[in-house]
Amino acid sequence: MKQLREKIEELLCNSKCTKEEISSIMREKALYPFSRESRILAYLMSLGEITYDEYAKLDEDYCNRNQFLELFDMAPRTYGQTWGEEYIRKLFPQFIKATKENLADVYPDFDGEFDLWLDGIRIEVKACRANSTKSSGSLASRAYLHTEAHDTGFKYHYQQLKPSCCDVFIWIGTCRDTLLYWVLSSDELLKTGKLGSQHRNEHTGTADNPVFEGQVFMTEDELLPFFVKEENILDAVYAKGKSKIDK
Structure with a gap:
């Protein structure tokens, strides 16, 4: 506006x-x-x-x-847990929604620990909205253009990350004029050195637990090695997922 x-x-x-x-x-x-x-x-x-x-x-x-401005009006849970996963599945129907029913034959031990499944690859989808944290008002009124997010060094925040429970992450960065995508394997996430504890609870908040749940704050420049164009998301997941599960 x-x-x-x-x-x-x-x-x-x-x-x-x-x-x-x-x-x-x-x-x-x-x-x-x-x-x-x-x-x-x-x-x-x-x-x-x-x-x-x-x-x-x-x-x-x-x-x-402002083509994506409406996403800034979504409730946090709807945006973070529902929209991103559904949006990726609309782009690429090859991704299967991870449910006990859908994975009964191929992954019978599934317990809700990841979002999507693709030929043996476990995928977790996360999304973050870029906005000014220095001004007041509604989230939509503080939404960044892509150039504004980059120039201010906005740190995209992805949380509830469980690298031991998935093979590949798809991260979506939402600006009011564009969407950005980063695809990285769980090993690549660990190698960034950016994964920190969320201290959500005693079972997942410490690094020595089998299922560690953490979060990252990363700028677009820091995420650059994992950037993919929208049309290349599926290929990137295949490439990084297969190399992970073939080890």
Whole structure:
């Protein structure tokens, strides 16, 4: 919204609109799906200050900058435990949702310790939303563009990681204008030296336990070795998963 408001302010400064007209529009109550911004743009079009094509371009640019903004309005559990896994399965139906029923014949000891299954490869999916931690307001109002997340050195936080219980991790980074993907094996995760304890409980919070549950905070630059394009996620999981289970 910041970029759109700056553009509207620029248009108003270069228009013939008086301060009284602008103030009157801004004072009027706006209810969804209308807004003060759309009302001002409609008024500028009515005066011939902008064309419909210019209005459409503003709309297109706004949609491109905010195509994933709705994900910042999701409840944490829905986003973290449901959306990411379902999104990956929509991209690649080859991934099988890990349930006792689905894995009864191939992995009868399954007990909910990973999310997806792919030809013997156990996969855990995690997602993190990039947002400013230095400002107040709703999560959506603090959502970062990809360039903002990178330039500020935002640290993506992935938690409840159990490298002993899966072969490959798929991590999703959500910015309001794009999605980022990182694929890494459980061995690669351990080698980063970034995995720390969450101290969730006495059974999984210490490194000497058989099932260690930890978390990482990593910048995009630190995650770069594991970056994959969306269309290459499946191949990356196969490559890293097969090398892990063939050892």
